[in-house]
Amino acid sequence: MKLGIIGKPQSGKTTIFNAAAGREEAVGDYSQAAHRAVIKVPDRRVDELAKIAHPKKVTYPEIEFLDAPGFTGKGKDSGGAEVNPEVRLIDALMLVIDAFSPDATPETDIRNLIDEMILSDQVLIENNIERKERKIQLSGDKSEARELDLLKQHLAALEEETLLIDVDLDPEDEKLLRGYQFLTRKPLLIVLNIAEDDIARTQEIREQYANYVQPGKRDIAVVCGKIEMELVSLDEEDRKAFMDEIGIDKPAVEKVIHKSYDLLGLISFLTLGEPEVRAWTIKKGTNAHRAAGAIHSDIERGFIRAEVATFDDYVVYKTLPALKAAGKSRLEGKDYIVQDGDVILFRFAV
Ligand SMILES: Nc1nc2c(ncn2[C@@H]2O[C@H](COP(=O)(O)OP(=O)(O)O)[C@@H](O)[C@H]2O)c(=O)[nH]1
Numbered sequence: 596m597k598l599g600i601i602g603k604p605q606s607g608k609t610t611i612f613n614a615a616a617g618r619e620e621a622v623g624d625y626s627q628a629a630h631r632a633v634i635k636v637p638d639r640r641v642d643e644l645a646k647i648a649h650p651k652k653v654t655y656p657e658i659e660f661l662d663a664p665g666f667t668g669k670g671k672d673s674g675g676a677e678v679n680p681e682v683r684l685i686d687a688l689m690l691v692i693d694a695f696s697p698d699a700t701p702e703t704d705i706r707n708l709i710d711e712m713i714l715s716d717q718v719l720i721e722n723n724i725e726r727k728e729r730k731i732q733l734s735g736d737k738s739e740a741r742e743l744d745l746l747k748q749h750l751a752a753l754e755e756e757t758l759l760i761d762v763d764l765d766p767e768d769e770k771l772l773r774g775y776q777f778l779t780r781k782p783l784l785i786v787l788n789i790a791e792d793d794i795a796r797t798q799e800i801r802e803q804y805a806n807y808v809q810p811g812k813r814d815i816a817v818v819c820g821k822i823e824m825e826l827v828s829l830d831e832e833d834r835k836a837f838m839d840e841i842g843i844d845k846p847a848v849e850k851v852i853h854k855s856y857d858l859l860g861l862i863s864f865l866t867l868g869e870p871e872v873r874a875w876t877i878k879k880g881t882n883a884h885r886a887a888g889a890i891h892s893d894i895e896r897g898f899i900r901a902e903v904a905t906f907d908d909y910v911v912y913k914t915l916p917a918l919k920a921a922g923k924s925r926l927e928g929k930d931y932i933v934q935d936g937d938v939i940l941f942r943f944a945v
């Protein structure tokens with residue numbers, strides 16, 4: 596799963612990328628270079644289970660971040676220039692907004708970036724409508740008429756400034772259009788990059804922008820990228836002291852990572868044993884059979900049952916026999932829908 600960081604130049608994209616990835620790419624240089632990193636999603640449940648199992652290895656969930664320059668921030672005046680094709684292939688977008696510089700205009704910038712995404716989808720659709728109409732005319736083949744119809748509906752929606760993620764589609768139609776990878780159909784995390792002096796006002800600022808929040812579609816995070824980037828460069832002790840000083844209890848970038856994970860529609864289930872305690876990433880709604888496949892195809896193929904306990908019960912009872920004795924573990928079959936935080940032992944035979 597991939598998340599793309601976009602925004603106008605100098606909004607702090609690379610700064611936030613560095614904070615999330617623990618990297619030291621140059622900032623403030625108007626560079627158009629893209630950066631990539633696989634980022635660990637901090638998960639306190641993994642840490643807690645590791646205290647119980649003392650494993651040799653601890654593995655966190657991961658998502659891939661792409662720092663993707665290329666948006667202009669000029670809104671409708673951007674001309675709908677084709678974006679970096681890699682951005683189209685991404686699963687969710689993080690829109691970084693300058694709310695730190697003295698002459699920042701965050702509301703306008705959000706509007707402009709969204710307009711730019713709309714325009715880019717519009718151009719893509721217009722080109723395809725033209726191409727499809729010509730094709731249907733030439734061949735008389737009507738099989739693509741439905742797709743053409745949908746493209747026209749989508750174009751009309753965009754012209755009214757409706758984001759495509761807000762257009763309801765039945766699954767068949769969704770499949771027809773999936774290949775287009777419309778930008779405005781992707782979940783969007785708006786990250787307000789605030790000034791150091793505004794950290795105490797984080798909550799207040801978040802509320803100011805609450806109108807953008809739409810569960811599963813859009814979310815807001817407020818961070819000071821500059822401080823966050825400094826935080827990751829410190830060792831644990833200094834970091835703790837620095838956080839105390841500025842009055843925060845954990846890096847805000849953790850929240851950004853968690854919100855990205857949520858917006859991507861991802862959850863984790865956990866496994867533990869002596870070799871490894873691990874969180875596995877699956878799509879919300881995945882059944883136990885498919886979840887087993889996330890670990891190994893053999894486990895999926897030879898699936899017998901899943902022994903499941905909630906994380907909260909696991910930390911109380913600490914072992915499967917104790918959980919069983921207390922009636923806190925369940926035997927589930929292939930169709931069980933795995934829940935976030937389930938601790939699972941798969942029984943399988945190959
Ligand atoms: N004061 C302040 N400056 C920041 C913050 N985030 C980024 N900057 C500065 O803004 C400039 C542009 O940052 P950069 O990450 O390179 O932006 P990009 O072009 O979007 O990748 C750099 O000089 C950063 O130091 C912040 O939270 N506070």
Ligand SMILES: [Mg+2]
Binds near residue numbers: 608609622626
């Ligand atoms: Mg940059």
